[in-house]
Amino acid sequence: MTEPAGNSDKSGDIAVSKVVTDFVKGLSNEHRMLVILKARLYDGAWEPMLDDLRNRLVGKPYIFKLANRIQDDIERIEQMSEFEAEHNIDLADYVDSV
DSSP, X not given: OOOOOXXXXXXXXXXXXXXXXXXXXXXXXXXXXXXXXXXXXXTTOHHXXXXXXXXXXXXXXXXXXXXXXXXXXXXXXXHHHHHHHHHTOOTHHHXXXX
16 A cells, blocks of 8 residues: 655654545445546546546547446546545555555
8 A cells, every 4th residue: 555645744644544544435336436447547547537528428539438427427536636636645556455
């Protein structure tokens, strides 16, 4: 499991790790699927996946056919992307371990 970046204080690392662990434990199966797809199909980046979903919504070509709930998936991705940025992590490093 990748160590959280940022705070060099051990208690700070433990607190961030607990926040990440708690967040990952709370992910729905739909969230987990998106994290796995991001890691395996989109080289660990949210933006190409979001582009695919948005392109599909407007009838443009897209790479991968995801679930029918495109708008829900976009919201899930935005939520998880913000969490990753806030904690300087990649959820793919944590999703299988929790």
